[in-house]
Amino acid sequence: MTVRAMIIDDSRAMRSILRRILTGLEFETSEAGHGQEALDQLTAGPVPDLCLVDWNMPVMDGYTFITQVRANPAWRNVTLMMVTTESEQSQIVRALAAGAHEYVIKPFTPDAIVEKLEILGLTSKGIPA
Amino acid sequence: MSVAAPELTDVQAIVEQVWSSFLGEAEPLLPQPVPAGAPFPAEDAWSAAITVNGTDGGWSGMVTVELAEKVAFSLTAEMLGVEDVEDGDVADAVGELVNMIGGNIKSLMPGPSALSLPVVAAGRAAHSSEAVEVARFDGLWIGQPVRVSVHVTSIGEN
Amino acid sequence: MSPHGFQSLAALVRRETAMVYEPGKEYLVEARLLPLATALGVDIDTYISRLGTDPTERRKALDALTINETSWFRDHSPYQAFTEEMLPAVLAARADRRRISIWSAACSSGQEAYSIAMLLDQHLPAGWTAEILATDVSTAMLTRVQNGRYSQVEMNRGMPATSLVKYFTRAGTDWEVVPRLRQMVRTRHLNLADPYLGLGTFDVVLLRNVLIYFDDVTKADILRRMSGHVAADGYLLLGASETTLGMPSDVASLWRREQLGRVQAHRPVLAAPQRSTYVPPSSTTAIGA
Numbered sequence: 001m002t003v004r005a006m007i008i009d010d011s012r013a014m015r016s017i018l019r020r021i022l023t024g025l026e027f028e029t030s031e032a033g034h035g036q037e038a039l040d041q042l043t044a045g046p047v048p049d050l051c052l053v054d055w056n057m058p059v060m061d062g063y064t065f066i067t068q069v070r071a072n073p074a075w076r077n078v079t080l081m082m083v084t085t086e087s088e089q090s091q092i093v094r095a096l097a098a099g100a101h102e103y104v105i106k107p108f109t110p111d112a113i114v115e116k117l118e119i120l121g122l123t124s125k126g127i128p129a
Numbered sequence: 130m131s132v133a134a135p136e137l138t139d140v141q142a143i144v145e146q147v148w149s150s151f152l153g154e155a156e157p158l159l160p161q162p163v164p165a166g167a168p169f170p171a172e173d174a175w176s177a178a179i180t181v182n183g184t185d186g187g188w189s190g191m192v193t194v195e196l197a198e199k200v201a202f203s204l205t206a207e208m209l210g211v212e213d214v215e216d217g218d219v220a221d222a223v224g225e226l227v228n229m230i231g232g233n234i235k236s237l238m239p240g241p242s243a244l245s246l247p248v249v250a251a252g253r254a255a256h257s258s259e260a261v262e263v264a265r266f267d268g269l270w271i272g273q274p275v276r277v278s279v280h281v282t283s284i285g286e287n
Numbered sequence: 288m289s290p291h292g293f294q295s296l297a298a299l300v301r302r303e304t305a306m307v308y309e310p311g312k313e314y315l316v317e318a319r320l321l322p323l324a325t326a327l328g329v330d331i332d333t334y335i336s337r338l339g340t341d342p343t344e345r346r347k348a349l350d351a352l353t354i355n356e357t358s359w360f361r362d363h364s365p366y367q368a369f370t371e372e373m374l375p376a377v378l379a380a381r382a383d384r385r386r387i388s389i390w391s392a393a394c395s396s397g398q399e400a401y402s403i404a405m406l407l408d409q410h411l412p413a414g415w416t417a418e419i420l421a422t423d424v425s426t427a428m429l430t431r432v433q434n435g436r437y438s439q440v441e442m443n444r445g446m447p448a449t450s451l452v453k454y455f456t457r458a459g460t461d462w463e464v465v466p467r468l469r470q471m472v473r474t475r476h477l478n479l480a481d482p483y484l485g486l487g488t489f490d491v492v493l494l495r496n497v498l499i500y501f502d503d504v505t506k507a508d509i510l511r512r513m514s515g516h517v518a519a520d521g522y523l524l525l526g527a528s529e530t531t532l533g534m535p536s537d538v539a540s541l542w543r544r545e546q547l548g549r550v551q552a553h554r555p556v557l558a559a560p561q562r563s564t565y566v567p568p569s570s571t572t573a574i575g576a
Binding site: 085 | 150210222229231
């Protein structure tokens with residue numbers, strides 16, 4: 001079953017990098033430039049399995065997006081992974097407390113993303129036998 | 130007590146990690162010292178800047194990246210995975226580069242602070258006469274100059 | 288570096304790691320090997336010619352040339368097997384002593400040792416002690432393990448975010464292991480091809496992805512001598528595609544393979560030869576009064 005992933009980042013270059021990594025894993029991808037745009041897409045459906053979320057974005061930042069998603073029971077199965085330069089311990093703790101399932105610090109290598117997806121059980125390697 | 134500047138070793142580590150993560154192990158970024166005060170050693174350059182705006186005593190500063198034109202275009206092609214590169218593409222890629230470097234420097238320095246959007250220009254960086262350079266890294270990628278510098282507007286309390 | 292030197296090196300790297308160094312990348316090889324050659328006081332061609340016969344330098348050269356960011360919880364399933372199968376078995380077997388000892392043999396920068404330490408912190412019951420011995424042929428690597436400091440890029444590799452914030456504190460752009468984890472790990476310099484003096488026995492030995500650096504004779508010798516250091520009811524974990532199958536029969540007969548989940552563990556078959564010359568009293572001797 002194909003994994004559907006939404007890439008939420010205001011940087012076109014970063015969306016391009018992440019899109020290439022995910023399509024290499026045969027994920028279906030969609031994109032949004034900030035949290036509000038992403039919420040609108042979630043509401044319109046279909047709901048993705050995974051969101052890669054930047055923190056610092058205009059209109060609605062990634063932290064706020066995560067709190068909004070976790071507040072909606074209809075979206076409780078969406079896996080949320082932050083991908084951000086925010087690397088202070090307190091920021092990571094905040095994001096995890098708000099409901100992020102995983103956290104990748106920029107810069108990252110493609111391997112790092114793949115390994116985080118394995119932790120989340122979202123690649124074929126991670127699916128339990 | 131306010132901390133004026135990031136450690137040079139930390140700035141170098143950030144730049145090298147950003148570079149090696151996205152621009153491949155195959156072409157390393159090699160440190161290339163340039164004398165203090167010397168202008169950026171490339172004729173055609175692109176530059177990008179991002180500011181860290183501190184509040185309540187958080188650190189404020191500006192992070193600038195200067196790249197030889199060939200570097201700007203080559204790294205754009207690699208980051209975006211495209212062959213034909215236009216100005217808008219370079220602005221996107223170089224903007225993201227300074228965003229990542231600036232964001233990591235922001236995370237190093239005392240907060241609270243906010244990161245601005247990056248600004249990219251087809252030209253050398255120019256700094257106000259009141260800006261003080263507190264850290265600088267010079268390097269070569271594909272044999273061409275790269276510079277990352279950190280400026281503050283004044284040393285002392287915000 | 289001569290073209291021949293580059294070619295023979297590229298062949299070695301390809302054979303050992305499947306990584307390909309194509310012509311045009313000579314400068315990269317030079318940049319990465321020159322410090323190692325200089326440390327030995329030789330030029331790069333001389334250094335390259337030594338790699339065929341010097342396993343220590345070969346290991347160092349391959350580490351320097353291959354993309355060397357080791358992951359945390361590498362391959363995932365061995366750590367799952369550790370938590371779900373091996374640890375419960377050891378807890379049952381050592382209930383009297385309440386001590387577990389683990390050897391990370393060829394620890395490199397320490398991600399393996401500290402990954403195990405994290406799992407022990409999560410699953411070891413109160414009142415138990417754990418000792419993790421981390422050995423490596425490289426003193427530079429041992430220093431890294433002792434410092435327990437890792438770069439941001441290294442921390443991205445396979446580390447669950449909840450473990451990152453629980454077990455590490457930020458130090459500049461690096462992350463440092465918390466003291467209570469660092470206290471579980473001690474380091475010792477050891478070349479696996481050399482005798483294992485005074486090592487004792489361990490409940491779990493991790494010997495993962497290092498045998499490839501040795502020739503067949505040494506590989507067999509290591510696996511032979513290793514059986515003396517794994518507890519009779521203990522476990523030896525090799526790398527994902529490594530096995531004692533195909534080893535000379537005297538070595539293969541020392542180990543039996545046991546499937547634990549998706550992982551194959553090796554368990555000792557014969558006890559280590561007795562070292563003492565103690566001769567027990569004959570059965571006709573009366574004991575006691």
